[in-house]
Amino acid sequence: MSVPILPIDLQLEIFSYLPCKAIMRFMVLSRLHHSLLISPDFISRHHHKSRNKFFFLVPSYITCLCEDDDHFTLFQNLMLPVGHYFCHRIIGICNGIICMQMDGVISFINPMIRYCFDLALHDDEDRSIYSYNFTSYRSIYCYDFISRRIYSYGFISRGLSDYLVVKMVSYSNDEGESFPLRNAWVYTYVKDDWRPLEIPDCSLCITPATFAYNGVVHSGLLHWGAKKWVENTWYYFILTFDPQTEVFGELLLADNLVAALYHPDNYERGVFVGIFVVQNNNKPLTVYSLNSPNGTVWVMDRYGITESWNQIFTFNWTDNYISSTLFSINPDIYRHLLRFPFLLFHRDDGTLLFGAELNCPQYLLRSLDISHGTCTVLNNIGRRIGEDLYIGYSSPSLVLLDKVSASMGAKKWVENTWYYFILTFDPQTEVFRELLLADNLVAAYCHPDNYEREVFVGIFVVQNNNKPLTVYSLNSPNGYHCRATVNISSDDVETTPYFIGPRLKAIQATFERRNELEMLPRSANYFLDRALEISKTDYEPSDMDILYAEGISLVNGLKPDTLDEYVRNGREVMEWENGILHWNISKVRDYNNKHRRAKLHKGKGWPFCHV
Amino acid sequence: MGERGEEWEAVMLRKAEEEESKAVKKVKLVTSDGVTMEVEISTVKEMETIQAFMNATDTDNSIIFPLPKVSSHILSRIMELMSGEYDQELVKRLSHEELKEICMVANYLNMKTLLHLTASAIANLIQNKSVEFVRHFFNIINDFTPEEEVQLRKTHEWAFEGVDED
Numbered sequence: 001m002s003v004p005i006l007p008i009d010l011q012l013e014i015f016s017y018l019p020c021k022a023i024m025r026f027m028v029l030s031r032l033h034h035s036l037l038i039s040p041d042f043i044s045r046h047h048h049k050s051r052n053k054f055f056f057l058v059p060s061y062i063t064c065l066c067e068d069d070d071h072f073t074l075f076q077n078l079m080l081p082v083g084h085y086f087c088h089r090i091i092g093i094c095n096g097i098i099c100m101q102m103d104g105v106i107s108f109i110n111p112m113i114r115y116c117f118d119l120a121l122h123d124d125e126d127r128s129i130y131s132y133n134f135t136s137y138r139s140i141y142c143y144d145f146i147s148r149r150i151y152s153y154g155f156i157s158r159g160l161s162d163y164l165v166v167k168m169v170s171y172s173n174d175e176g177e178s179f180p181l182r183n184a185w186v187y188t189y190v191k192d193d194w195r196p197l198e199i200p201d202c203s204l205c206i207t208p209a210t211f212a213y214n215g216v217v218h219s220g221l222l223h224w225g226a227k228k229w230v231e232n233t234w235y236y237f238i239l240t241f242d243p244q245t246e247v248f249g250e251l252l253l254a255d256n257l258v259a260a261l262y263h264p265d266n267y268e269r270g271v272f273v274g275i276f277v278v279q280n281n282n283k284p285l286t287v288y289s290l291n292s293p294n295g296t297v298w299v300m301d302r303y304g305i306t307e308s309w310n311q312i313f314t315f316n317w318t319d320n321y322i323s324s325t326l327f328s329i330n331p332d333i334y335r336h337l338l339r340f341p342f343l344l345f346h347r348d349d350g351t352l353l354f355g356a357e358l359n360c361p362q363y364l365l366r367s368l369d370i371s372h373g374t375c376t377v378l379n380n381i382g383r384r385i386g387e388d389l390y391i392g393y394s395s396p397s398l399v400l401l402d403k404v405s406a407s408m409g410a411k412k413w414v415e416n417t418w419y420y421f422i423l424t425f426d427p428q429t430e431v432f433r434e435l436l437l438a439d440n441l442v443a444a445y446c447h448p449d450n451y452e453r454e455v456f457v458g459i460f461v462v463q464n465n466n467k468p469l470t471v472y473s474l475n476s477p478n479g480y481h482c483r484a485t486v487n488i489s490s491d492d493v494e495t496t497p498y499f500i501g502p503r504l505k506a507i508q509a510t511f512e513r514r515n516e517l518e519m520l521p522r523s524a525n526y527f528l529d530r531a532l533e534i535s536k537t538d539y540e541p542s543d544m545d546i547l548y549a550e551g552i553s554l555v556n557g558l559k560p561d562t563l564d565e566y567v568r569n570g571r572e573v574m575e576w577e578n579g580i581l582h583w584n585i586s587k588v589r590d591y592n593n594k595h596r597r598a599k600l601h602k603g604k605g606w607p608f609c610h611v
Numbered sequence: 612m613g614e615r616g617e618e619w620e621a622v623m624l625r626k627a628e629e630e631e632s633k634a635v636k637k638v639k640l641v642t643s644d645g646v647t648m649e650v651e652i653s654t655v656k657e658m659e660t661i662q663a664f665m666n667a668t669d670t671d672n673s674i675i676f677p678l679p680k681v682s683s684h685i686l687s688r689i690m691e692l693m694s695g696e697y698d699q700e701l702v703k704r705l706s707h708e709e710l711k712e713i714c715m716v717a718n719y720l721n722m723k724t725l726l727h728l729t730a731s732a733i734a735n736l737i738q739n740k741s742v743e744f745v746r747h748f749f750n751i752i753n754d755f756t757p758e759e760e761v762q763l764r765k766t767h768e769w770a771f772e773g774v775d776e777d
Contacts, residue, residue, distance in 0.1 A: 005749070005750045006711055006714065006715060006749055007715075007718075010714065010715060010718050010730075011749055013718070013726070013730050014714070014730045014733045014734050014737075015734070016730075017730055017731045017734030017735075018734050018737070018738050019738060021769075021770050022737070022738045022739070022770075024767045024770035025742060025767070025770040025771055025774070026742065026745060027763065027767070028742050028755070028760055028763050028764055029742060029745060029746055029749075029751050029753070030746075030751050030752060030753055030754050030755065031754050031755060032754075033751065034763075114767070114769065
């Protein structure tokens, strides 16, 4: 019997059942496998087969993955690029991507492929206060005590390829009993920028432990508990955000729930009265209403139908039975609102997962079976005061793998030290190349200590759209992992002409549709005709090329977008393409002027650039 | 009353026809090694490639369907799996070669359940294996240069930890 050889498509079908780690390993099988396994097609095929797993994250302490919420013990440790600073805050998890704020920088982390992507820094108007005074004490509470501001976030995906972060800033009013929203922005991964949103006229409910809480994804929308001042009283509702339309909306609560929150006493203890949307997996939208010391849990059986709200549980935390019997805590401590148990999760079996801060660093996790009135001790975990705890479902995926592999930081052992550089992979030619870093950046990494803790030292290429190649370097003095973002301009990196390669696609698109584009500048036509020559790796611009390149002006203020959007609008494609052609040509010319001695060695394996 | 009776008779007649067609309709599958296997039409239902052919030709009870890519040994294994309602235990007893061949046949005949079963079984088999094992398993030719391969392995060093012995 002949040995059967499985066709590549069938192999991919088999690979799509594999865990992410195995796929990371099998990228080494062959060039074909490498390019297919990192393709968006395969990533989405793999994602469709991936099952929801239970994420259990305490940023600085435990980061793990469980099969489901029944088995808290089946931990698979996720290696997060997390250091020892206090300011970690998990904003959300979508498609296995963790959105996390670390030391003021928001990152998308895919722990399955160990890829970390830093979002473009966002300048809100008080950047100075934000960056210099963002001490651990304030940041863990998501609250700036000096400027009396609260930062609230939400993280949601738009399909498999686009990710949105909603950032809202609220300022305390003079009485300190509410925090009306003042600013709202949305970040989109595809465009890599922050845009202002129309600000909803309301205040977000704030939690006893961390003040702000992050948006909860349900039925494709983000949800936050909110209130507004209507006719001399607080009116409670759920603020929603639709990632498709990027518009805020309102979801109404049951009338009697709103009525219960009206209680005149609440005005006195105002701040910590509120409603909070609770994470869940397969359950209907769940809301925890806190009206100290009472708590109620409501579910919206049919999403969007106000009449379908149902109260499933109510309790009083000063009740001895609940607090001392079930939670084995002295009910007296609940007089201090910060210690109030908080509903964290509505589990698939219908039990409610409560977290209660007892004595720092101990944190109690209790699962409350509401039909039998019994309570299970799940875990007493250690964590920092007020530190965010995230539990929720998401399916581990390879999302962003195409980004990590297209261009990656790498190091090699040269002359008794690590030599850092950027490894590039060209999908057109399927060839790896080296891109050199600035000398002083490399030198910073050669520190002898780094060899000891080498794991978290490294260079990471940061995804962007039309910015110069950006490198994020991570070095760890004194055992702490700090981060320094280095923007490398074209002058700092010695590039080979290869650099044009990734842009080729855009030029090709224009070339194919040039007949539809009227009023094409002469110079653009010239370059389109020479597209083939220009895209070659050993291309050297002729004098004529340079002459034509001078004639093209870079279009200022034009923000490049997804290619598709520009192709739809032919005129803009051309302008943008001009910009890119101009950029490419001048870059190549600069390169040739500066490094006349540079030679491109095309050896057997690695074409290195020697100066 | 009369109308009802007629309706009743019509229903019974249709049922009888259906049963008759079920009993009679068999499909002959001719394997690559020349063996003819007679299988019931219900079995063929899952083989979407054959089903599509039958729907298109609209033939009567005597159908002969050649399967030049399937050996009798593999076809009998597939019949075992189907009659055993795709028991995981049965799959575990298969050899690596058998598993691969069944997976290919499942793909060729477009049998979704069987493809899912075998593909996940193979995935299970290789998930903790080394790159070398998988190259051998799928007969993949490594076209990376040694330097490139070392570099790639270093980039994701963690993914190569905890791999089973071949």
